[in-house]
Amino acid sequence: MKFAIQVDNLRKQYGEHEAVKGISFTVEQGSLFAFLGANGAGKSTTIEILCTLLKKSSGTVRINGHTLDQNNHNVEIRKSIGVVFQQSLLDERLTVHENIIHRGKTYGLSKAELAANYQFVSNYLHLKDIEKRKYGTLSGGQKRRADIARALIHRPQILFLDEPTTGLDPQTRQFVWQAIKQLQTETNMTVFLTTHYMEEAAVAHQVIVLKEGQIVAEGTPDTLKTQYAYDQMALVFHDIAKGENWLQENAIVYTEKQGIFSVRVTSTLHALTLLKSAEPLIASFEVIKGTMDDVFIHIMAEGDVA
Numbered sequence: 001m002k003f004a005i006q007v008d009n010l011r012k013q014y015g016e017h018e019a020v021k022g023i024s025f026t027v028e029q030g031s032l033f034a035f036l037g038a039n040g041a042g043k044s045t046t047i048e049i050l051c052t053l054l055k056k057s058s059g060t061v062r063i064n065g066h067t068l069d070q071n072n073h074n075v076e077i078r079k080s081i082g083v084v085f086q087q088s089l090l091d092e093r094l095t096v097h098e099n100i101i102h103r104g105k106t107y108g109l110s111k112a113e114l115a116a117n118y119q120f121v122s123n124y125l126h127l128k129d130i131e132k133r134k135y136g137t138l139s140g141g142q143k144r145r146a147d148i149a150r151a152l153i154h155r156p157q158i159l160f161l162d163e164p165t166t167g168l169d170p171q172t173r174q175f176v177w178q179a180i181k182q183l184q185t186e187t188n189m190t191v192f193l194t195t196h197y198m199e200e201a202a203v204a205h206q207v208i209v210l211k212e213g214q215i216v217a218e219g220t221p222d223t224l225k226t227q228y229a230y231d232q233m234a235l236v237f238h239d240i241a242k243g244e245n246w247l248q249e250n251a252i253v254y255t256e257k258q259g260i261f262s263v264r265v266t267s268t269l270h271a272l273t274l275l276k277s278a279e280p281l282i283a284s285f286e287v288i289k290g291t292m293d294d295v296f297i298h299i300m301a302e303g304d305v306a
């Protein structure tokens with residue numbers, strides 16, 4: 001297994017405040033990695049260190065095989081990564097095309113490389129309709145597409161995205177997200193992402209949850225869901241009293257709200273078994289799958305650190 005990112009015992013101190021408290025993790029090459037945590041957990045601090053923009057206090061970081069060095073410019077690392085932060089770095093007065101080409105030139109790309117790379121990013125980010133417009137005149141979603149294109153013009157091996165879809169309307173969010181996902185799967189690029197949208201984390205290969213500077217959970221979305229979320233079945237009975245009686249007789253733990261009884265199920269098969277045994281009593285039912293939202297809420301509510 002090849003790792004794009006290796007972090008060992010990383011710490012960051014801001015004066016008295018330790019924002020990142022000795023975290024260690026690896027990111028597999030070509031994977032989609034989601035870095036989650038409540039506000040102030042230390043996500044941006046970590047991502048800025050990995051992107052060579054902020055000095056770590058201690059610990060080791062390796063990016064694409066290069067060790068991050070506090071005392072030099074980490075040129076090789078910078079060449080191999082693309083970064084999209086919450087605030088844009090594009091020039092409002094230049095067109096999208098000018099902005100991106102200008103960026104490409106800073107990497108010393110030849111004219112032919114620039115043209116080929118521009119074509120590549122334009123296809124993924126659908127730049128055709130906005131490339132001649134000044135960046136400052138674009139909508140939030142259009143700006144995001146241009147921001148991501150800028151980060152990709154030198155065809156980096158890793159794309160870092162700090163909350164790439166925050167503030168976008170649902171339709172635009174989906175569009176931007178699909179472009180990111182497509183890039184990752186089709187080009188085998190490693191994508192390192194922070195997000196507050198759990199449906200984005202749900203399709204990641206690996207998820208880490210950070211809380212107050214420490215890793216409190218990590219795994220695939222499925223393993224985290226198994227550990228921290230559960231499926232529920234909502235039941236409506238023809239006769240509430242009889243239904244409730246049946247639950248109690250069978251020692252099934254339940255909650256009730258406005259005549260809807262919720263019971264925890266371990267699998268769809270478990271739900272089916274319950275349904276079969278209470279069939280004459282049941283007027284309607286719904287199986288509600290555990291989500292990454294449940295995972296996040298559960299982890300945040302817990303005090304302990306993994």
Ligand SMILES: Nc1ncnc2c1ncn2[C@@H]1O[C@H](COP(=O)(O)OP(=O)(O)OP(=O)(O)O)[C@@H](O)[C@H]1O
Nearest residue numbers: 014015017019037038039040041042043044045046
């Ligand atoms: N330059 C700074 N000086 C002092 N403290 C800072 C600085 N930057 C961040 N912090 C503190 O470090 C902690 C982690 O901040 P960070 O921005 O990394 O969190 P985050 O998880 O990215 O939050 P958000 O989801 O709100 O972006 C917070 O308590 C924050 O107040």
